[in-house]
Amino acid sequence: xxxxxxxxxxxxxxxxxxxxxxxxxxxxxxxxxxxxxxxxxxxxxxxxxxxxxxxxxxxxxxxxxxxxxxxxxxxxxxxxxxxxxxxxxxxxxxxxxxxxxxxxxxxxxxxxxxxxxxxxxxxxxxxxxxxxxxxxxxxxxxxxxxxxxxxxxxxxxxxxxxxxxxxxxxxxxxxxxxxxxxxxxxxxxxxxxxxxxxxxxxxxxxxxxxxxxxxxxxxxxxxxxxxxxxxxxxxxxxxxxxxxxxxxxxxxxxxxxxxxxxxxxxxxxxxxxxxxxxxxxxxxxxxxxxxxxxxxxxxxxxxxxxxxxxxxxxxxxxxxxxxxxxxxxxxxxxxxxx
Amino acid sequence: xxxxxxxxxxxxxxxxxxxxxxxxxxxxxxxxxxxxxxxxxxxxxxxxxxxxxxxxxxxxxxxxxxxxxxxxxxxxxxxxxxxxxxxxxxxxxxxxxxxxxxxxxxxxxxxxxxxxxxxxxxxxxxxxxxxxxxxxxxxxxxxxxxxxxxxxxxxxxxxxxxxxxxxxxxxxxxxxxxxxxxxxxxxxxxxxxxxxxxxxxxxxxxxxxxxxxxxxxxxxxxxxxxxxxx
Numbered sequence: 001x002x003x004x005x006x007x008x009x010x011x012x013x014x015x016x017x018x019x020x021x022x023x024x025x026x027x028x029x030x031x032x033x034x035x036x037x038x039x040x041x042x043x044x045x046x047x048x049x050x051x052x053x054x055x056x057x058x059x060x061x062x063x064x065x066x067x068x069x070x071x072x073x074x075x076x077x078x079x080x081x082x083x084x085x086x087x088x089x090x091x092x093x094x095x096x097x098x099x100x101x102x103x104x105x106x107x108x109x110x111x112x113x114x115x116x117x118x119x120x121x122x123x124x125x126x127x128x129x130x131x132x133x134x135x136x137x138x139x140x141x142x143x144x145x146x147x148x149x150x151x152x153x154x155x156x157x158x159x160x161x162x163x164x165x166x167x168x169x170x171x172x173x174x175x176x177x178x179x180x181x182x183x184x185x186x187x188x189x190x191x192x193x194x195x196x197x198x199x200x201x202x203x204x205x206x207x208x209x210x211x212x213x214x215x216x217x218x219x220x221x222x223x224x225x226x227x228x229x230x231x232x233x234x235x236x237x238x239x240x241x242x243x244x245x246x247x248x249x250x251x252x253x254x255x256x257x258x259x260x261x262x263x264x265x266x267x268x269x270x271x272x273x274x275x276x277x278x279x280x281x282x283x284x285x286x287x288x289x290x291x292x293x294x295x296x297x298x299x300x301x302x303x304x305x306x307x308x309x310x311x312x313x314x315x316x317x318x319x320x321x322x323x324x325x326x327x328x329x330x331x332x333x334x335x336x337x338x
Numbered sequence: 339x340x341x342x343x344x345x346x347x348x349x350x351x352x353x354x355x356x357x358x359x360x361x362x363x364x365x366x367x368x369x370x371x372x373x374x375x376x377x378x379x380x381x382x383x384x385x386x387x388x389x390x391x392x393x394x395x396x397x398x399x400x401x402x403x404x405x406x407x408x409x410x411x412x413x414x415x416x417x418x419x420x421x422x423x424x425x426x427x428x429x430x431x432x433x434x435x436x437x438x439x440x441x442x443x444x445x446x447x448x449x450x451x452x453x454x455x456x457x458x459x460x461x462x463x464x465x466x467x468x469x470x471x472x473x474x475x476x477x478x479x480x481x482x483x484x485x486x487x488x489x490x491x492x493x494x495x496x497x498x499x500x501x502x503x504x505x506x507x508x509x510x511x512x513x514x515x516x517x518x519x520x521x522x523x524x525x526x527x528x529x530x531x532x533x534x535x536x537x538x539x540x541x542x543x544x545x546x547x548x549x550x551x552x553x554x555x556x557x558x559x560x561x562x563x564x565x566x567x568x
Binding site: 319322325 | 383388389447493496499501505510512513516521524531
């Protein structure tokens with residue numbers, strides 16, 4: 001058994017699993033919640049929030065990520081009928097009735113939630129409540145609306161991208177990951193990942209309240225990865241490939257995938273990226289929006305080219321303009337003489 | 339009496355073709371990546387078969403262009419050693435006459451004089467074209483090869499060199515494209531005295547009339563030499 005799995009075999013595996021997993025959900029509405037919640041007019045009108053619909057269409061639900069999870073697995077405090085007016089928000093780290101493979105324990109997103117909690121996106125005691133709430137929680141990135149309409153071809157297209165990080169995990173690891181992702185159908189196109197991250201990180205007004213680099217997105221977009229991705233080259237790195245999916249940590253943190261000690265490992269972590277990346281290669285700042293402070297050499301190289309180009313073109317244009325002017329002038333003079 | 343004067347040998351004409359054909363391909367496969375959101379370049383990118391294909395085509399065309407340039411260097415070196423020309427015979431080397439010609443030409447443009455400068459074998463305009471390509475080749479090929487093998491180059495050069503190469507490749511490409519489509523195309527196509535095209539690039543010869551108009555000093559010298567050898 002080879003230690004690494006080829007992209008082709010993962011793709012084949014995925015296709016088999018997709019077929020197996022696309023069977024319609026049977027027990028999801030075991031408690032018959034849709035008896036009421038399928039009604040289009042079911043909702044509540046409050047002075048503060050306006051009209052809030054409680055309708056859950058069978059179509060949307062049966063195509064959603066959680067189509068196999070019964071309602072009360074997540075909506076845990078809806079225990080009586082009629083339901084209480086105030087109910088707690090859904091927390092993703094709670095165990096549900098889906099069984100974890102080989103474990104016989106309830107499945108939960110606790111592992112991801114724990115990573116998120118200590119990441120840059122998690123709760124920070126130095127920040128005000130308002131600021132902490134302005135950071136993305138599970139549902140910001142994984143909202144059901146974001147993942148409602150899921151096309152199988154997206155998964156197929158992205159299997160190559162998945163395999164890049166999971167290639168070294170052996171068959172069992174691959175099956176776990178692939179089954180989990182195809183079961184949840186969470187594979188996104190790289191361009192969607194960048195769009196999702198950019199929804200906050202490109203918003204200068206929003207990001208200004210945090211102590212982060214404000215040019216991350218523009219820096220990514222001006223670099224090869226960003227440009228090639230826009231042109232449809234899916235194997236280039238998206239945000240998550242380098243910054244990880246849940247444990248996003250700032251570069252100063254020694255556990256961060258982009259800490260100077262780890263960045264070389266991150267760039268060379270799989271054979272599809274920059275295998276054998278050297279330390280010097282890895283430190284060449286990928287998000288650099290050069291300034292006289294952070295990167296004076298690049299700043300002056302860039303301005304040097306701008307001045308060279310503008311200067312050269314100004315001279316050449318003047319020459320062309322004058323040359324053409326003399327030609328037109330000659331015609332005019334000749335006509336005048338006649 | 340009308341006769342033709344050889345201006346470019348077959349080898350020189352081929353060197354030009356093997357420079358400009360890859361140049362066009364490089365522009366068409368490179369600029370869609372420089373401008374990833376441009377609709378115009380999207381059309382070009384699809385015509386090239388998408389970014390994956392374009393990257394392969396780009397490198398192939400680059401190899402052809404670099405080989406052509408390398409051949410040119412060898413060709414020039416060989417001729418320098420074989421013919422040992424005097425400085426005056428190295429017609430592409432900028433000299434004092436170019437400065438004089440620029441002033442004369444500006445005076446002519448501004449109607450301060452009615453005489454066009456009398457150019458020798460290469461006017462300052464043509465010398466500029468030649469040396470612009472010469473400089474551009476080093477920048478484009480140098481930065482392009484670094485971007486082609488970034489990990490390899492980072493083994494013995496500082497990491498910032500990759501970033502510099504990235505900026506240099508992208509910006510010098512813009513300068514080169516502008517210089518070609520504005521300056522070079524004006525001087526060999528759109529200039530109303532030339533329009534629609536100067537066909538010396540494939541014919542290799544100029545007529546006596548063209549010589550008198552564009553390179554009178556060279557014509558004079560050729561005739562004087564012929565007179566002397568009679």
